[in-house]
Amino acid sequence: xxxxxxxxxxxxxxxxxxxxxxxxxxxxxxxxxxxxxxxxxxxxxxxxxxxxxxxxxxxxxxxxxxxxxxxxxxxxxxxxxxxxxxxxxxxxxxxxxxxxxxxxxxxxxxxxxxxxxxxxxxxxxxxxxxxxxxxxxxxxxxxxxxxxxxxxxxxxxxxxxxxxxxxxxxxxxxxxxxxxxxxxxxxxxxxxxxxxxxxxxxxxxxxxxxxxxxxxxxxx
Amino acid sequence: xxxxxxxxxxxxxxxxxxxxxxxxxxxxxxxxxxxxxxxxxxxxxxxxxxxxxxxxxxxxxxxxxxxxxxxxxxxxxxxxxxxxxxxxxxxxxxxxxxxxxxxxxxxxxxxxxxxxxxxxxxxxxxxxxxxxxxxxxxxxxxxxxxxxxxxxxxxxxxxxxxxxxxxxxxxxxxxxxxxxxxxxxxxxxxxxxxxxxxxxxxxxxxxxxxxxxxxxxxxx
DNA sequence: GCACTATAGTAACGTTGTTTTCATACGACG
DNA sequence: CGTCGTATGAAAACAACGTTACTATAGTGC
Numbered sequence: 001x002x003x004x005x006x007x008x009x010x011x012x013x014x015x016x017x018x019x020x021x022x023x024x025x026x027x028x029x030x031x032x033x034x035x036x037x038x039x040x041x042x043x044x045x046x047x048x049x050x051x052x053x054x055x056x057x058x059x060x061x062x063x064x065x066x067x068x069x070x071x072x073x074x075x076x077x078x079x080x081x082x083x084x085x086x087x088x089x090x091x092x093x094x095x096x097x098x099x100x101x102x103x104x105x106x107x108x109x110x111x112x113x114x115x116x117x118x119x120x121x122x123x124x125x126x127x128x129x130x131x132x133x134x135x136x137x138x139x140x141x142x143x144x145x146x147x148x149x150x151x152x153x154x155x156x157x158x159x160x161x162x163x164x165x166x167x168x169x170x171x172x173x174x175x176x177x178x179x180x181x182x183x184x185x186x187x188x189x190x191x192x193x194x195x196x197x198x199x200x201x202x203x204x205x206x207x208x209x210x211x212x213x214x215x216x217x218x219x220x
Numbered sequence: 221x222x223x224x225x226x227x228x229x230x231x232x233x234x235x236x237x238x239x240x241x242x243x244x245x246x247x248x249x250x251x252x253x254x255x256x257x258x259x260x261x262x263x264x265x266x267x268x269x270x271x272x273x274x275x276x277x278x279x280x281x282x283x284x285x286x287x288x289x290x291x292x293x294x295x296x297x298x299x300x301x302x303x304x305x306x307x308x309x310x311x312x313x314x315x316x317x318x319x320x321x322x323x324x325x326x327x328x329x330x331x332x333x334x335x336x337x338x339x340x341x342x343x344x345x346x347x348x349x350x351x352x353x354x355x356x357x358x359x360x361x362x363x364x365x366x367x368x369x370x371x372x373x374x375x376x377x378x379x380x381x382x383x384x385x386x387x388x389x390x391x392x393x394x395x396x397x398x399x400x401x402x403x404x405x406x407x408x409x410x411x412x413x414x415x416x417x418x419x420x421x422x423x424x425x426x427x428x429x430x431x432x433x434x435x436x437x438x439x440x
Numbered sequence: 441g442c443a444c445t446a447t448a449g450t451a452a453c454g455t456t457g458t459t460t461t462c463a464t465a466c467g468a469c470g
Numbered sequence: 471c472g473t474c475g476t477a478t479g480a481a482a483a484c485a486a487c488g489t490t491a492c493t494a495t496a497g498t499g500c
Contacts, residue, residue, distance in 0.1 A: 040343055044488060054449050055489085065488065118400065119339040123260055124488090136403055165403060166415050173393020180338065183356055183385060195386050195419055202418030207427045264457060274480050275458085285457065344457090 023061050025051055030068050031075070034112045039121035042068075069116065069125040074134060076113035080106050081138040092148040093200075099145055100171060100196045104189075107175045114179060118172065139164055156205040163203050170199040243281050245271055250288050251295065254332045259341035262288075289336065289345040294354055296333035300326050301358040304365075312368040313420075319365055320391060320416040324409075327395045334399060338392065359384055376425040383423050390419040 029050045033041050044065055048055040062068045083106035089095030107114045115121050117135075127135065143164035149155045155163065174195045178188040193211070201207050249270045253261050264285055268275045282288045303326035309315030327334045335341055337355075347355065363384035369375045375383065394415045398408040413431070421427050 039340075043486080045486080056448050056450090059489075060447065115340070118396070119341075120259075120335065121340045121343070123341070123343065139403060162407065162411070165397075165407075166411055166418070169393040169397050169411060169415055170390060170419075171393070172397060173389040173391070176338070176396060177385075177389050177392060183359060187382065187385075191382070191386050191389060194422065195389055198386070198419045198422030199390075199415060201427075202414065202421065202430065207421075210422065263455085265455085276479050276481090279458075280478065 019061075022057070026058060026061060026068070027071060027075075030072060034072060034116070035110075038112060039115060042122065065122070066125045069122045070127055070131050072113065073116050073125075073127050074131055076110065076117040077135040077138060079110055079113065080117075081141055084138050084141045087145075091154075092145065092152045093154045096145045096149055096167075096200065097196075099142060100167070100192070103171045104175050104178075104192050107179065111179060114175075118176065139168055142168060153205075155200075155203045158203050166202075167196065167199050170195045239281075242277070246278060246281060246288070247291055247295075250292060254292060254336070255330075258332060259335060262342065285342070286345045289342045290347055290351050292333065293336050293345075293347050294351050296330065296337040297355040297358060299330055299333060300337075301361055304358050304361045307365075311374075312365065312372045313374045316365045316369055316387075316420065317416075319362060320387070320412070323391045324395050324398075324412050327399065331399060334395075338396065359388055362388060373425075375420075375423045378423050386422075387416065387419050390415045 026047065030042060030047050033047060033050065044055045044058055047068070048058055051057070058068065062071070080103070083102040084099050087095055087098035087102045089098045139161075143160045146155065146163045146167070147160040150158075150160055150163075171192070174188070174192040177183070178185045178192070197208075197210070201210075246267065250262060250267050253267060253270065264275045264278055267288070268278055271277070278288065282291070300323070303322040304319050307315055307318035307322045309318045359381075363380045366375065366383045366387070367380040370378075370380055370383075391412070394408070394412040397403070398405045398412070417428075417430070421430075
């Protein structure tokens with residue numbers, strides 16, 4: 001016989017809401033810590049201290065640190081999905097281009113989340129199968145936009161899923177190097193646009209006009 | 221007055237060689253540990269135990285764990301550079317394509333190193349400025365091959381450095397997602413080829429013939 | 441009132457990177 | 471040859487981490 005309040009009573013609702021509030025507070029704290037001090041600052045003790053409770057609470061809510069990491073991981077993909085969904089454009093191709101910019105903008109605005117999603121800054125954390133499945137939703141959003149382009153004849157051939165994965169890899173590659181600041185991100189935006197444009201053009205019946213590239217190189 | 225043997229004596233040479241041997245042994249041990257058991261197994265105590273000494277030795281040689289990580293980081297980029305340098309082809313474009321495959325092959329064959337290079341599995345490790353500069357060498361190798369393509373007229377316009385960075389981002393994006401096994405790596409190789417091909421084609425005067433893509437999608 | 445369960449705080453355990461302590465070995469120098 | 475000083479390495483200690491008992495308490499159902 002459980003000590004949990006009987007379901008349906010007003011008290012049970014309040015009780016459940018308290019738990020939700022606790023969970024939300026924990027996630028907010030973890031999220032703030034992550035964004036302001038990076039993944040290294042994301043320790044159980046620190047989250048608990050910031051909340052003003054002991055670490056036990058975190059373990060009853062999330063089970064382990066991986067539980068928190070997974071929630072943040074999913075939050076990162078949820079933000080990405082929302083960012084992609086909000087992309088608009090007068091025609092399918094413009095909408096796809098808007099998605100590209102949304103991808104980059106979201107990554108730059110949520111660097112810490114992006115690192116949790118695609119790097120492995122939290123030792124021992126591996127997303128569950130369910131979380132992995134969920135993380136494919138942004139890709140599905142992208143694939144829908146690609147399908148629209150195929151229907152409109154903007155793209156010539158190929159499976160929407162496959163094309164979306166190619167575009168995804170292009171976005172990720174460009175953004176990933178930009179975030180790593182691997183080689184001075186001076187022309188990072190142009191590189192992003194070029195790579196995405198190149199990948200998209202690859203699937204079009206005719207290659208579209210390319211934006212200006214740095215001055216032509218003199219040939220000897 | 222130091223207890224270090226006077227420079228120039230045979231003993232000094234032997235002494236220095238002993239230090240080199242020790243350093244090499246430590247790196248070999250760390251490297252093996254990294255490749256066989258992943259970054260998580262790369263602990264100071266374990267490296268020391270595997271070598272048969274105490275952790276103090278590692279600290280006198282490398283200063284800190286980051287010192288070891290940095291050496292492995294550089295080793296990873298050195299392998300990548302070698303892999304790219306060894307790429308051959310009958311003409312500039314073929315050589316560039318060979319470099320693309322070399323990039324992917326090297327990454328797949330050295331997953332642990334690739335993760336050290338582009339993920340952050342070792343908390344607190346950040347490559348030094350010098351190491352970062354050194355890590356740009358593979359990019360320079362790529363840029364040289366791009367320059368050859370420009371000279372040969374295979375590429376139409378653009379700075380070799382810039383084009384190389386775009387190709388680099390494409391390679392990294394495709395390989396990175398493949399290694400993360402982000403969405404089933406069934407057609408990972410084709411995706412890699414397509415993305416690299418698309419990026420390269422972007423800078424050519426005429427779009428080259430594209431290899432076959434999955435069956436055309438029926439339009440409603 | 442009583443038993444039982446869920447929860448939270450305290451303190452511990454084992455492991456990590458790192459530092460300290462201490463002993464020892466060995467070149468330099470009187 | 472003996473002493474000094476420095477470099478080096480082993481052992482242990484330290485701080486911080488994730489995690490797990492242990493304990494107390496509060497609240498539900500009988």
